[in-house]
Amino acid sequence: MQDLITGLVHHPYEPPAGFGAVMPAVHKASTVTFPNTAAMRARSWKSKQGYTYGLHGTPTTFTLEERIAALEGGRFCALAPSGLGAIVMTNIALLKQGDELLLPANVYGPSREMARTLLADWGITHRLYDPLDASSLAAAISERTKLVWLEAPGSVTMEFPDLRGLVAAAKARGVLTALDNTWGAGLAFRPFELGVDLVMQALTKYPSGGADVLMGSVTSRDEALHQRILQAHMRLGIGVAANDAEMVLRSLPTIALRYHAQDAAARTLAAFLQQQPAVKQLLHPAFEGSPGHAHWRSTCSAAAGLFSVLFDPVLPAERIDAFVDALRLFRIGYSWAGPVSLVVPYDLGLIRGADAARQGTLVRFSVGLEAVADLQADLAQALRQLD
Numbered sequence: 001m002q003d004l005i006t007g008l009v010h011h012p013y014e015p016p017a018g019f020g021a022v023m024p025a026v027h028k029a030s031t032v033t034f035p036n037t038a039a040m041r042a043r044s045w046k047s048k049q050g051y052t053y054g055l056h057g058t059p060t061t062f063t064l065e066e067r068i069a070a071l072e073g074g075r076f077c078a079l080a081p082s083g084l085g086a087i088v089m090t091n092i093a094l095l096k097q098g099d100e101l102l103l104p105a106n107v108y109g110p111s112r113e114m115a116r117t118l119l120a121d122w123g124i125t126h127r128l129y130d131p132l133d134a135s136s137l138a139a140a141i142s143e144r145t146k147l148v149w150l151e152a153p154g155s156v157t158m159e160f161p162d163l164r165g166l167v168a169a170a171k172a173r174g175v176l177t178a179l180d181n182t183w184g185a186g187l188a189f190r191p192f193e194l195g196v197d198l199v200m201q202a203l204t205k206y207p208s209g210g211a212d213v214l215m216g217s218v219t220s221r222d223e224a225l226h227q228r229i230l231q232a233h234m235r236l237g238i239g240v241a242a243n244d245a246e247m248v249l250r251s252l253p254t255i256a257l258r259y260h261a262q263d264a265a266a267r268t269l270a271a272f273l274q275q276q277p278a279v280k281q282l283l284h285p286a287f288e289g290s291p292g293h294a295h296w297r298s299t300c301s302a303a304a305g306l307f308s309v310l311f312d313p314v315l316p317a318e319r320i321d322a323f324v325d326a327l328r329l330f331r332i333g334y335s336w337a338g339p340v341s342l343v344v345p346y347d348l349g350l351i352r353g354a355d356a357a358r359q360g361t362l363v364r365f366s367v368g369l370e371a372v373a374d375l376q377a378d379l380a381q382a383l384r385q386l387d
């Protein structure tokens with residue numbers, strides 16, 4: 001079978017007659033005109049066969065939707081102006097007053113924040129489950145549960161969940177599952193083949209790869225489910241600008257090269273840090289001893305260029321901050337998958353109910369596209385702050 005990336009590079013589009021450019025054109029619109037009233041009435045905003053209004057799609061955003069669907073192995077895709085926007089759109093599409101939402105305990109922070117605030121205000125409750133233990137999810141499901149979010153691995157703490165067990169637990173009770181696939185990027189594993197219903201991705205990360213675009217996607221294989229997402233998309237009035245879609249289209253053909261290069265570089269640096277006396281635990285799902293490593297091994301063929309390190313709790317937070325401040329190539333900043341390597345220190349106690357085994361300061365590294373030897377030298381010089 002042809003490789004996914006070959007299909008993505010050769011993904012069909014129709015250039016104007018006689019102009020076989022490799023990249024698709026950029027079409028921008030709010031207004032789209034109709035040839036006559038009959039054509040106007042016949043066209044539906046829900047149909048991808050025609051165009052009605054810029055908010056509901058242009059040839060440029062439709063092309064990107066098709067390519068993201070191809071990347072994820074799905075059939076239908078809706079775009080949102082950010083990854084978080086895609087999460088919110090999914091929640092609004094699928095939940096109503098009285099429903100309950102289940103989130104992994106290590107879920108992307110702003111997703112939990114939305115559940116705690118907006119969803120709670122609208123009479124939608126949420127509960128947390130342990131992503132490493134499918135029986136914890138099974139026990140949390142009630143008559144009111146309408147959606148289970150999955151995330152692989154968990155944000156910041158990087159535990160790789162028992163995706164097969166979690167999907168089976170949700171399916172046994174007829175509950176929909178949505179996976180935040182930002183880390184997997186469509187390249188580490190095939191979520192729809194595990195039975196997931198909806199696959200969300202922050203296109204901000206690997207599909208963009210530039211640290212300069214915000215966008216999200218929600219992909220499905222089921223048309224009726226996609227229609228529910230699309231209706232929320234329309235009612236919320238969220239659209240994606242053609243120039244932003246163009247930037248993601250420009251980056252997509254190189255996604256596999258970047259992903260695998262950043263994966264390899266991250267493993268080199270993670271192995272280096274794991275040997276440092278100040279490091280208590282490496283949190284990278286591809287490494288033995290990292291939580292959920294066995295699930296990663298049975299599910300994935302690759303990993304993102306992202307990992308965290310838990311420092312020895314005897315080291316005060318100020319020393320860790322000094323280490324982070326001493327880094328020159330790793331820049332302090334949120335997000336990941338861009339060209340510049342990034343670093344963020346997190347106080348574990350603040351982001352999660354800290355258990356005794358996991359005290360101390362955690363530092364997350366996102367590996368960019370610099371030469372790995374230079375990044376390792378940067379880590380080595382900054383580690384002197386901890387001697």
Ligand SMILES: *Cc1c(COP(=O)(O)O)cnc(C)c1O
Binds near residue numbers: 081183216
């Ligand atoms: C970045 C990220 C998001 C949100 O994406 P934005 O485009 O920044 O809103 C959601 N989930 C995960 C796992 C992310 O890393």
